[in-house]
Amino acid sequence: MNIARTKVLLVIVLFLSGFRIYAQNNKDYFKTQVPLGELTDPGLKEVSGIVAAHEEGTFWVHNDSGDGANIYLIDRQAKLIKSFSLEGIDVIDCEDIDRVKIADKNYLVLADIGNNLGKRTWACLYVFPEPSVSDSSLISKKNIKTIFVKFPGQKRLDAESIMVDPTDNTLYVVSKREFQSTVYSAPVFRNRKQQYFTLSKVAELPFTFATAAAIDPTGKELLIKNITTIFYWKRKPGESWGETLQSKPIEVPYSVEPQGEAIAFDKDGTGFYTISERPFGLKSYLYYFGKNPKSNDK
Numbered sequence: 001m002n003i004a005r006t007k008v009l010l011v012i013v014l015f016l017s018g019f020r021i022y023a024q025n026n027k028d029y030f031k032t033q034v035p036l037g038e039l040t041d042p043g044l045k046e047v048s049g050i051v052a053a054h055e056e057g058t059f060w061v062h063n064d065s066g067d068g069a070n071i072y073l074i075d076r077q078a079k080l081i082k083s084f085s086l087e088g089i090d091v092i093d094c095e096d097i098d099r100v101k102i103a104d105k106n107y108l109v110l111a112d113i114g115n116n117l118g119k120r121t122w123a124c125l126y127v128f129p130e131p132s133v134s135d136s137s138l139i140s141k142k143n144i145k146t147i148f149v150k151f152p153g154q155k156r157l158d159a160e161s162i163m164v165d166p167t168d169n170t171l172y173v174v175s176k177r178e179f180q181s182t183v184y185s186a187p188v189f190r191n192r193k194q195q196y197f198t199l200s201k202v203a204e205l206p207f208t209f210a211t212a213a214a215i216d217p218t219g220k221e222l223l224i225k226n227i228t229t230i231f232y233w234k235r236k237p238g239e240s241w242g243e244t245l246q247s248k249p250i251e252v253p254y255s256v257e258p259q260g261e262a263i264a265f266d267k268d269g270t271g272f273y274t275i276s277e278r279p280f281g282l283k284s285y286l287y288y289f290g291k292n293p294k295s296n297d298k
Contacts, residue, residue, distance in 0.1 A: 028292055029232060029250050029252065029291070029292055030232070030252050030253065030271065030272075030289045030290065030291055030292060031271075031289060031290040031291075031292060032253055032289075033253075033254065033255060033274070033287040033288065033289050034287065034288050034289075034290070035285040035286070035287055036076050036077060036078065036285070036286045036287065036288055037075075037076065037077030037078035037079065037285065037286050038078055038283055038284065038285050039074075039078040039275060039278070039283075039284040039285065039286065040078075040079075041072075041079075041080040043063075043072070043080070043083070044061065044063065044072060044074075044080065045063070045277065045278045046063040046064050046065075046066060046067070046277045046278070047061045047062070047063060047261075047262055047275050047276065047277055047284065048062070048063065048064040048094070048095050048096070048160065048211075048212075048261040048262055048277065049061060049062050049064075049094065049095060049096040049097035049110075049111070049212075049261070049262050050097065050262040050263070050264045050273060050274075050275050051097050051098050051099050051108070051214075051264045052099075052264055052265070052266055052267045052273075053073060053130070054099075054106050054130055054132075055132065055133070056267070057075060057076050058073055058074065058075055058076075058081060059073070059074050059075075059076075059264070059273065059286075060072070060073060060097055060108060060130075061074055061097070061262065061275065062094050062097055062110065063094070064093055064094055064095055064114060064261070064277075065092065065093040065094075065114060065116075067091075067094070068085065068090075068091065069085060069086035069089035069090065069091045069094075069110070069126070070083060070084065070085050070086070071083075071084050071086075071097065071108065071110060072084075073133065074286070076286065077286070078275070078284075078285065078286040081133060082133055082137065083137060084131055084135075084137050084138070084139055085137065085138055085139065086110070086126060086128065086139050086141075086144055087138050087139060087140055087141040087144070088141040088144075089126060089141070089144060089146075091110075091112045091124075091126075092112055092114065092120070092124075093112060093113070093114025093115070093116070094110055094111065094112050094113075094114070095111055095112075095113050095114045095159065095160040095161070095261070096111040096113065096160060096161055096162045096212065096213075096262075097109065097110050097111065098111070098162055098163055098164045098214075099130065099164065100127070100164045100166075100169055100189055101166065101169075102169070102189060105129060106129070106130040107127050107128060107129055107130060108127070108128060108129075108130050109125055109126070109127050109162065109164065109171075110125070110126040110127075110128075111123070111124075111125055111162045111173075112124040112125070112126065113125075113149075113159045113160070113162065113173065114158065114159070114160065115156060115157065115158040115159070116158055118156045118157075118158070119156070120156060121150055121156055122148040122149065122150050122196075123148070123149050123150065123159070123173075124146055124147070124148060124149075125146070125147040125148075125149065125162075125171075125188065126144055126145070126146055126147075127144070127145045127146075127147060127189075128143050128144045128145070129143055146195070147188050147195060147196075147197065148195060148196045148197070149171075149173065149186055149188065149196075149197050149198075149199055150196075150197075150198055150199065151175070151184060151198075151199050152184075152198055152199060152200065152201060157175045157176075157177065157178065158175065158176045158177045159173050159174060159175050159176055160174075160176050160210065160211045160212065160261055161173065161174035161176070161210050161211065161212050161213035161224065162174075162213065163213045163214050163215045163222070164189070164215065165215050165219050165241070166215065166217055166218070166219050167218075167219035168219075169187075169189040169190060170185050170186075170187055170189075171185060171186050171187070171188045171189065172184065172185045172202065172213070172215075172241065173185070173186075173199055174205075174210040174213050174224060175210070176208075176209055176210055176211065177208070177209070178208065179208055180204045180205055180206060180207070180208060181204075181205045181207060181208050181209065181210040181224075181226070182201060182202075182203070182204050182205065183201075183202040183203045183204075183205065183241070183242075183245060184199035184200060184201055184202060185199060185200055185202050185241075186198070186199045186200065202241060202242045202245070203241070203242045203245035203246065205224065205245065207226055207229070207231075208226065209226045209227050210224055210225070210226050211225055211226055211227065211260065211261040212224070212225045212260070212261055212262050212263040212274075213225070213263065214263050214264050214265050214272065215265070216265040216269045216272075217265060217267060217268065217269045218269055219235070220234060220235050221233070221234050221235070221265070221269070222234075222235070222241065222244070222245075223252075223263055223265070223272060224249075225254075225260065225263050225274070227256070227260075228256055229251055229252075229254060230251070230252040230254045230263070230274075231249035231250070231251060231252070232249055232250040232251075232252050233245060233247065233249050233250070234250075252289065257274060257275075257276035257284070257285075257287070258276050258277065258278070258279055258280075258282040258283075258284070259276055259277040259279045260274055260275075260276040260277075261276065261277060262274060262275045262276065269291075270290065270291050271288055271289050271290040271291045272288075272289050273286060273287060273288055273289070274286075274287045274289070275287070
């Protein structure tokens with residue numbers, strides 16, 4: 001490892017460690033993570049996104065760069081149920097997945113937003129009806145809408161996190177490599193004819209290397225994780241997410257995963273899940289963090 005890279009990593013570690021003092025460390029909100037099952041399928045070595053599926057007890061996941069335009073349905077034991085491919089789509093670096101409901105119909109949003117080398121001006125979102133197990137494994141090109149988003153100004157930022165607020169269908173994107181990871185937004189699902197959107201800055205976060213994010217089904221709770229920590233915010237009535245993110249988050253008790261880049265709330269909002277890649281042959285598990293019932297009173 002060269003000296004320059006060592007210095008950069010040291011700064012990141014020190015910065016992340018410093019933020020642990022900033023956050024509120026409250027163990028009453030979520031219970032300790034519980035492994036539900038080991039991810040063993042040979043085709044799922046670099047999982048970097050997860051979202052609860054419409055069918056109870058199942059989840060959509062995907063790999064990041066190196067895989068094609070594919071999504072995978074797994075169960076609560078992290079076993080593969082079925083694979084699906086997006087017809088006619090070439091992806092660069094898919095980093096997250098979420099869901100959105102439009103006109104009472106469920107859609108998935110596959111986010112091709114990775115930009116490690118800083119060469120991309122526009123990132124891509126692929127939006128398509130959520131398939132069921134009985135559907136064809138090939139998602140028809142005619143049912144896929146491509147949406148292009150870019151960061152404001154001349155920024156060519158890298159991102160690994162998206163989230164959709166179910167209360168108004170606003171898209172949020174969290175940058176990764178800025179010294180302070182920043183939350184951006186755009187109303188990409190409100191105008192079906194518009195295809196290109198410039199993101200607007202919402203809030204700066206006092207940490208870096210955000211790798212995953214999620215908003216709960218009620219639109220009141222938000223999670224963002226980086227390499228070492230999971231942060232939790234609860235939105236007060238009448239607040240915007242920009243206002244909520246100015247407050248101190250709760251630090252959720254978390255045992256660090258090997259390259260953990262995926263997080264999602266349960267469908268009913270009673271907890272959340274994480275899953276990781278499998279670098280260097282390390283094991284990956286689907287973890288569940290149950291919510292403490294008393295946390296609803298806080």
